[in-house]
Amino acid sequence: MAKFVAMAEQLIELNVTGMHCNNCAMSIHKLLEKKGLHNILVDFAGEEVKFSTDDESKLPEVIKGIENLGFKVIDDINLHSPAFYELVENKFIFCAAFTAPLLLHMLLPWHFLHQPIVQLLLCIPVFIVGCLHFGKSAWSSVKGGVPNMDVLIFIGSTSAFIYSLVGTIQGLGAQYQFYETCATIITLVLLGNVFEKRSVTQTTSAVKDLIKIQQVNANRIVNGVIEVISAKDVRPGDTLVVNQGDKVPVDGEILSGNVSVDEAMLTGESIPVEKDKYDKVIGGTIVINGNFHMLATKVGSNTILSQIIDLMKKAQAAKPPVQKLGDKVASIFVPAVILIALLTFVLTYFAAGLGIQKSLMNAIAVLVISCPCAMGLATPTAVMVGLGRAAKNGILIKGGDTIEAVANTKYVVFDKTGTLTTGKFTINEIKAEVGADVELIRGIITAIEERSNHPIARSLVQEIKSMSQQKVILKSVQEEKGLGMRAEDVNGNHYFLGTAKQNTQDHFNLSLFKNQSLLAQIAIDDEIKPETALLISKLKKMNIIPVLLSGDKQNRCLKVASQIGITEVHSEKLPDEKLKVIDIYKQKGKTIMIGDGINDAPALTKADVGVSMNDASQVAIQSASVVLLNTDLHSVIKFLQISKHTLLTIKQNLFWAFAYNIIAIPVAAFGFLNPMVGAFAMAFSDVVVIGNSLRLKVKKVS
Structure with a gap:
């Protein structure tokens, strides 16, 4: 059920x-x-x-x-276009126009500004806006069970207004006139909201930039005539024309033409990629040179760009554990501040005998200086900027919690094939058993490997295509994680092609069986990525231990490891054995796993953080917490550096938010802070936190 x-x-x-x-x-x-x-x-x-x-x-x-x-x-x-009066910028301008004369009465000798009734008339419009803006939000938050900062602002400004109104009605004199305090609190907090709104908009710019990329037109061919439509109206199977300088509207395959495509928005790689007939193109990438006809295959929410946008939105909302502290404090903060403000009033009025005016001003200062918003903004703003910067470097982080998970990483475990090596293989030797036909063997290998997306399979098919072979028609093919491929032909013969552990000569790493009898052994080799040795060296300088974990033969793994400087090697491991190895390392310290194949998927899920290459199998990409859209392994270092500085920014923000309140509240309670100065300082604290987060956009992270 x-x-x-x-x-x-x-x-x-x-x-x-x-x-x-x-x-x-x-x-x-x-x-x-x-x-x-x-x-x-x-x-x-x-x-x-x-x-x-x-x-x-x-x-x-x-x-x-x-x-x-x-x-x-x-x-x-x-x-959506909000009404004129709903925009916080317009509310601020309106309130500032009435607050300015109220403040000027303290500086200018104009007697009419000192009249209580004039100050009341100037304050009322501001107070009404404050009630509608902060009062409505405050009441709603109290009903929702999570009192917000607006509760403090509303209580503070209303206290000042009522105190002044009572003084005006009863004619109690200038010492009861604090209309400028009420108006200034509301106006300055609105100014803080304006800064906050603009800053938060900047922190979400990475997602908004990607959404803008989607908003393009497409040239669709219908009965030989080109019609211009929106990209969102393209349907799978449509034929589109894309010209030089255009953005590719949706994902698809080239039907005719050859072009250079800038895929920097996806991979962070500035060098254009050459594309030919049957090559895949990705929506949002830019045609630098040439033009082509394409078949639309993925549209709408199924495109790679849409999936990246969706993942980034989810990632921005995923809370790192460090945020839980901020959330917990923020949820109890408002009631605590109200209690402190009441205690301040009671102690200064009854115990210290400072009088109702001074006691009330101290209590109001406590209310308006407090800022739970800074605590609430500390983590999400930093996470949003960090994720955006990573995305622009071709690193797709699937969750804000991943950023904290990589802190204090001790081990980075690498798969070999397609991760440390290029994944482009060459056949060194095919050794057929006595009586076996080499052309038939090539035909069987091609027929089986055409059904697989593994880098070895793609390379074998590409190389054997240029050789003579006997065609083999298969009835079924099944891939087994970490082992290889099983197949059955139309005549009922059963085949197995893979890396099963058997007694073969060392330099052979694939075996082909027909009806459980060895038919051939294949020796293949692939090249190490040129940047790998430098990557391993940089990891060691960061006090991170690199580990090689592969299903390949021991002698081949040791050979690769010795060339790039890895000393900890685990070879000939099946998927379940890889899980056990990851588990052992996790018990010793924080562990990252980097892989690209179906056989890596369980290990990617098991590790503290799983990292997948963009050209990996779909299963590996789905299992990983991070996808490197750029196949250059230096993205691994960039990911670690961005994560480290994002976490550092979060801690700086939380420190500022907590320290600010710990210092400011007692200062206000002891009467050393005017409520108007408190309102300005409160608004400023939000700006400091968001500004520190935005600094991460341009900060040097190396």
């Missing part, structure tokens, strides 16, 4: 505006949990909410619940 329900569940995606920090996201997350929804993902920066449900009839109720929290659910974020 559980299985049936899981299959029936639908993934719902909503565009939600009005979220401006992690506390907002937490209140929506808590609401969705209460409604029994699953796989909840709330991305405040991307303005997206995702969840799974087996009952779509709940959707209107869920949307109503989100909007009751003070947020807005819209159809298309790209087409």
